[in-house]
Each structure stands twice: as structure tokens, then as C-alpha cells.
Amino acid sequence: MSSRTIRAADFCGPDDGPVESANRVAAEVMKAPDEAETVIVAMDGVSGASSSFFNVIFHELAARLGAEAVLKRVVFTGLGKTQTMIATRSREAVLGR
DSSP: OOEEEEEGGGGOOOOOOHHHHHHHHHHHTTSOTOOOOOOEOOOOOOOOOOHHHHHHHHHHHHHHHHHHHHHHHHHESOOOOHHHHHHHHHHHHHHHH
């Protein structure tokens, strides 16, 4: 199994809004080769990621990869309890589950 890890903090500036940061993270996920079975988005060092942040990521990735591919290939790690809840709700709202 191959995987690629992306550190979300590398694409989230302190003065950037959630949409701008999320677009950069999504663009970086899209750079992962098709052969990469899993793309891990490490959220360590990113605090306060909002539903807007996750909505944009899921929407952008689903538009380019398809919802099924996002569900199978994209994994978020390093989320706290609240961020996990927000990410889960965003995933369900955008991807339908």
C-alpha cells in the first residue's frame, strides 16, 4: 500500500481565511499520484479548522476525484474531538456520508 502525507499546517497561514487555506490543501491533495492508495492529511498544528474549511476541501476533491474516491483515499489525522465532529459533519453534508 502506498500513501502520501500532506501537512495541512504547511498550507494554512495565520492570516489566511479558512476557504483560502482549504483550497491550498485540496490542491496539494490533488497533486498526489493516482498510484497513491491513500492521501493522509495531517492536521497537527492546525487549530480551529471550521466547517467552511472542511466543506471546501471535500467539495473541491469530490468535484475532481468523485465522492467515492475521496471516501476511500483521503484520510485526516491529528484531529481533536471537536475537529473530528466538524470534519465528519462536513463529509456527510458534502459527500452524502
